Amino acid sequence: MKVTMTVNGRARTFDVEPNRLLLNLLREDLDLTGAKYGCGMGECGACTVLLDGEPVMACMTLAVDCEGATIETVEGLSSGEALHPIQEAFIEEGAVQCGFCTPGFIMATKALLGESPEPTEPEIREYLKGNICRCTGYVNIVKAVQRAAEALR
Amino acid sequence: MSHASTLQVLGRDTPRQDGVAKVTGREKYASDMSLPGMLVARVLKSPHPHARVKSIDTRGVSDPQAVTLTPQEVPGIRFCPRLVSTPEATYKDWRVLTDKPRYVGEPVAAVAAESEEAAQRALEAMRVEYEPLAAVYDAFASMEEGAEPIHDVIELNDQALKVERNVACQMEAREGDPEEGFKAAAHVVERTYRTSRRYHAQLETKSVLVRPEPGGGVTIWSTTQTLHNTRILIHEIFGIPMGRIRVVKVPLGGSFGSSIQVNTVVPIAVALALKSRRPVKLSLTREEDLHDHCSYQMVFRLKLGADSDGKLVAGHLDAWLDIGGHQVQAYPLLGCVVGWWVSLYRLPHKSYVGKAVYTNKVPSCAFRGYGNPQITWAVETLMDELAEKAGVDPLDFRLMNYIGKGDLFWGQGPTVKSIIQSCGVEEILSRGSEMIDWYNRPKAGSQRGRYRRGVGMGRGYHTSSAGAPVPGTVVDFGGAMVKLNEDGTFDYVSAMMDHGGGTMDANAKIVAEELGVPIHKVNIVNADTGTTVYDVCTHASRGIYSGGGAALKVARQVKDKIRENAARLLDAYPHALKFRYDPERDQAVIYAEGVSGRELTFKELAYAMRHKNLGTVAAVDSYRQPSCPPHFTGYFVEVEVDTWTGRVRPLRVVAGADIGTVINPKLAAGQVHGGFAQGWSMVVNEDLPHDPATGDLLNRGFLADYKVPTTRDMPNLDDFTVFFTDTYEPTGPFGAKGIGEGALNPVAGAVANAVQNALGVRFYDLPITKDMILAAVGGKEGQA
Numbered sequence: 001m002k003v004t005m006t007v008n009g010r011a012r013t014f015d016v017e018p019n020r021l022l023l024n025l026l027r028e029d030l031d032l033t034g035a036k037y038g039c040g041m042g043e044c045g046a047c048t049v050l051l052d053g054e055p056v057m058a059c060m061t062l063a064v065d066c067e068g069a070t071i072e073t074v075e076g077l078s079s080g081e082a083l084h085p086i087q088e089a090f091i092e093e094g095a096v097q098c099g100f101c102t103p104g105f106i107m108a109t110k111a112l113l114g115e116s117p118e119p120t121e122p123e124i125r126e127y128l129k130g131n132i133c134r135c136t137g138y139v140n141i142v143k144a145v146q147r148a149a150e151a152l153r
Numbered sequence: 154m155s156h157a158s159t160l161q162v163l164g165r166d167t168p169r170q171d172g173v174a175k176v177t178g179r180e181k182y183a184s185d186m187s188l189p190g191m192l193v194a195r196v197l198k199s200p201h202p203h204a205r206v207k208s209i210d211t212r213g214v215s216d217p218q219a220v221t222l223t224p225q226e227v228p229g230i231r232f233c234p235r236l237v238s239t240p241e242a243t244y245k246d247w248r249v250l251t252d253k254p255r256y257v258g259e260p261v262a263a264v265a266a267e268s269e270e271a272a273q274r275a276l277e278a279m280r281v282e283y284e285p286l287a288a289v290y291d292a293f294a295s296m297e298e299g300a301e302p303i304h305d306v307i308e309l310n311d312q313a314l315k316v317e318r319n320v321a322c323q324m325e326a327r328e329g330d331p332e333e334g335f336k337a338a339a340h341v342v343e344r345t346y347r348t349s350r351r352y353h354a355q356l357e358t359k360s361v362l363v364r365p366e367p368g369g370g371v372t373i374w375s376t377t378q379t380l381h382n383t384r385i386l387i388h389e390i391f392g393i394p395m396g397r398i399r400v401v402k403v404p405l406g407g408s409f410g411s412s413i414q415v416n417t418v419v420p421i422a423v424a425l426a427l428k429s430r431r432p433v434k435l436s437l438t439r440e441e442d443l444h445d446h447c448s449y450q451m452v453f454r455l456k457l458g459a460d461s462d463g464k465l466v467a468g469h470l471d472a473w474l475d476i477g478g479h480q481v482q483a484y485p486l487l488g489c490v491v492g493w494w495v496s497l498y499r500l501p502h503k504s505y506v507g508k509a510v511y512t513n514k515v516p517s518c519a520f521r522g523y524g525n526p527q528i529t530w531a532v533e534t535l536m537d538e539l540a541e542k543a544g545v546d547p548l549d550f551r552l553m554n555y556i557g558k559g560d561l562f563w564g565q566g567p568t569v570k571s572i573i574q575s576c577g578v579e580e581i582l583s584r585g586s587e588m589i590d591w592y593n594r595p596k597a598g599s600q601r602g603r604y605r606r607g608v609g610m611g612r613g614y615h616t617s618s619a620g621a622p623v624p625g626t627v628v629d630f631g632g633a634m635v636k637l638n639e640d641g642t643f644d645y646v647s648a649m650m651d652h653g654g655g656t657m658d659a660n661a662k663i664v665a666e667e668l669g670v671p672i673h674k675v676n677i678v679n680a681d682t683g684t685t686v687y688d689v690c691t692h693a694s695r696g697i698y699s700g701g702g703a704a705l706k707v708a709r710q711v712k713d714k715i716r717e718n719a720a721r722l723l724d725a726y727p728h729a730l731k732f733r734y735d736p737e738r739d740q741a742v743i744y745a746e747g748v749s750g751r752e753l754t755f756k757e758l759a760y761a762m763r764h765k766n767l768g769t770v771a772a773v774d775s776y777r778q779p780s781c782p783p784h785f786t787g788y789f790v791e792v793e794v795d796t797w798t799g800r801v802r803p804l805r806v807v808a809g810a811d812i813g814t815v816i817n818p819k820l821a822a823g824q825v826h827g828g829f830a831q832g833w834s835m836v837v838n839e840d841l842p843h844d845p846a847t848g849d850l851l852n853r854g855f856l857a858d859y860k861v862p863t864t865r866d867m868p869n870l871d872d873f874t875v876f877f878t879d880t881y882e883p884t885g886p887f888g889a890k891g892i893g894e895g896a897l898n899p900v901a902g903a904v905a906n907a908v909q910n911a912l913g914v915r916f917y918d919l920p921i922t923k924d925m926i927l928a929a930v931g932g933k934e935g936q937a
Contacts, residue, residue: 028187031187033178034179035178036406037184038356038439039439040438040439074178075178078177087173087176088176090172091169094819096172096175096653097654098355098357098405098652099174099176099406100182100406102175121869126865128864129864129865130863131863132354132863134407134830135653135654136826136830137823137826137827137828138826138863139826140822140823142864143870
């Protein structure tokens with residue numbers, strides 16, 4: 001099946017099987033491996049990307065459902081070597097350890113700050129509850145989100 | 154004045170060098186890698202907990218591109234996937250593919266094909282005939298007479314070893330006269346504790362990519378904590394000369410001990426690559442990964458006695474380890490369990506009997522703390538009970554009995570002994586207790602009503618490496634190379650792996666500190682087995698103490714060479730030259746003080762040496778650390794128990810850590826935050842029960858039914874305080890020690906003690922489930 005979508009600002013057309021997952025399309029066809037496979041069932045959030053600005057689990061999204069959609073992945077966030085303030089905040093606050101969950105957290109954070117530029121700590125925790133991090137205990141991640149919110153204000 | 158005040162690079166937060174790659178999605182983990190012409194592999198796993206494979210029929214595989222692999226096609230070698238111990242402590246009972254699976258999920262066959270889907274279809278076309286055998290899921294049932302033998306013969310030190318009653322290995326230890334000691338004790342408490350099987354839930358599943366090379370070699374990119382041990386094992390199994398095996402460093406998407414051993418997928422993928430002559434990638438699904446590894450489930454019978462003054466006099470520990478279907482490191486762990494136990498508190502008389510027992514369950518391996526969280530939970534809860542019995546405050550009781558500076562320490566087992574030279578226990582306990590207002594905490598069981606609050610504490614430690622003045626049964630040394638580049642920067646190269654804690658950055662900072670340059674002048678260079686000297690493994694919280702020790706040793710050698718070469722070029726005496734950093738030129742400068750013109754930047758030095766053909770300033774060396782300093786930690790935790798639902802919430806955490814010199818404050822605190830999350834979850838969430846009807850995991854490998862903490866389960870930022878003591882480890886690089894595992898070890902004890910303080914009820918099984926809390930509270934006084 002033919003499907004056309006905009007990925008990180010670039011229109012792309014793919015010929016996909018109806019069961020092709022967005023995650024596999026991004027990782028295998030476009031080498032956009034920032035979105036990770038963590039569980040394949042929407043439990044960990046490591047595959048989070050933005051679909052028309054909304055965070056979705058790419059492992060539970062069919063590529064054919066993305067017809068006409070705009071997809072943003074972590075690779076599209078920075079321009080050249082200049083990092084996005086969310087990316088900078090994650091480094092500055094020590095929110096990155098092994099880094100495997102980081103792209104998912106960053107994309108979820110982008111969606112959160114799009115919806116709510118000045119989130120309270122409970123709002124941050126509520127919004128990011130679907131993203132699992134096994135390294136940080138979330139402390140430095142929540143701090144990074146606060147720092148990014150401040151930087152973007 | 155703090156000892157840290159003279160440091161230029163250490164003790165300050167600096168952005169990690171892999172940070173940009175990690176936040177932009179450009180970091181390539183093993184599971185992200187691919188190669189042209191690559192095949193994708195799938196593993197055929199036993200659906201039976203215990204069976205004999207009678208036949209494997211691959212004739213149904215119609216895909217001409219598919220390459221199958223059966224047990225007959227792999228080297229018939231028994232091995233142990235973990236190569237950290239000497240041969241007399243390494244029990245071998247694994248094969249690349251088995252014809253006698255001993256747990257649901259054990260690899261029996263494999264296939265590689267053009268795509269994951271093609272491989273899966275080929276896998277489903279293979280027919281395996283099994284003869285099911287009786288299976289056992291409990292360590293005690295497994296040791297009973299008449300229980301089905303799980304292994305008949307295994308290997309130890311090249312000798313066949315018959316397994317009796319499914320006991321994989323055992324260890325006893327004794328000091329003093331425990332029987333007499335207990336007779337003299339005024340207060341004795343004896344309890345039986347049972348821990349759960351926990352899954353690491355490292356976010357990246359086990360993955361490997363293998364490329365066959367011309368001449369019969371292989372290049373390997375895999376999830377591992379040890380490059381060199383991977384190479385040694387592949388050499389031992391396949392007989393490939395080591396120079397033709399290249400294991401390349403790739404970042405780890407979490408590990409927590411689950412890749413100390415060479416992962417089961419690695420030799421399978423090597424065999425498939427050798428057979429197919431194509432690159433082969435093998436990544437486990439999450440369901441498969443959950444069937445691959447878990448922590449050791451332990452049962453302890455622990456007895457401690459104290460005299461009338463509150464001094465501990467005697468202890469006895471029986472430990473039973475349910476290790477699942479294979480040994481990864483059961484014997485060394487038996488040594489560590491006794492080591493962890495006797496190195497917490499001074500016990501003049503003590504005895505220990507430890508047994509590791511095979512069951513038909515997922516094999517256990519190290520999980521952050523390596524048994525220390527389990528035994529420390531038991532000890533710290535029993536210490537509370539014994540203090541109560543002796544009429545001493547639990548915190549004061551610990552202060553009277555803890556092992557600290559000047560005491561003998563053998564956390565890593567009976568063959569790894571050294572004397573403690575730095576200790577911040579008192580500072581941790583005094584500052585922590587003040588912050589949590591310890592002495593005004595509620596009286597246990599004094600509360601009524603739905604929500605009840607409790608404050609508990611637990612303390613502990615972990616080793617920094619497994620170093621010692623003399624060799625034992627644990628291999629522990631590392632190495633590094635440092636060289637001066639022609640622009641005045643340095644390359645730091647080491648086989649050491651970073652789990653994500655920032656180990657390599659910390660070690661690069663140690664190099665920068667020694668050479669007097671800012672951290673941006675030291676590059677961390679990715680490496681492989683061919684370009685590095687041996688490093689045993691990143692485990693035992695040894696990254697900074699041992700890896701940083703190696704980096705410092707080599708940096709000193711480089712500094713000496715800079716001095717010698719500069720002396721020659723400047724016509725000066727080497728020992729008279731001085732170093733400074735010039736921020737304007739962004740260069741380190743070596744100079745003869747007071748003599749105009751007698752100076753060189755590092756860049757000028759390197760250039761001049763190049764033009765005069767004097768060579769590169771570089772050094773490479775191995776380093777064995779002389780000691781095994783414990784890093785100490787203490788947690789004070791306030792919880793709220795909902796007696797209607799059984800839910801426990803963390804309200805407040807105060808954590809103190811003695812890690813010697815702090816290198817990266819935010820990342821060090823991050824270790825504590827993450828350690829708390831895992832320890833918390835160990836108490837309230839995590840277990841991997843097996844279904845006795847099928848032998849499979851009750852959750853069938855689904856992460857949906859294995860809950861780990863989320864953002865909402867942790868305390869608010871303002872309610873989580875981490876502090877570091879002002880301590881200095883004389884044997885560590887710039888006074889530094891480890892942190893990774895000590896950050897976790899005392900958490901479960903502190904949380905369990907807080908629950909007891911809230912409810913007045915003590916639990917001896919982990920996890921403390923909601924049902925257990927409801928049953929205990931309901932039985933006591935009903936719902937208020």
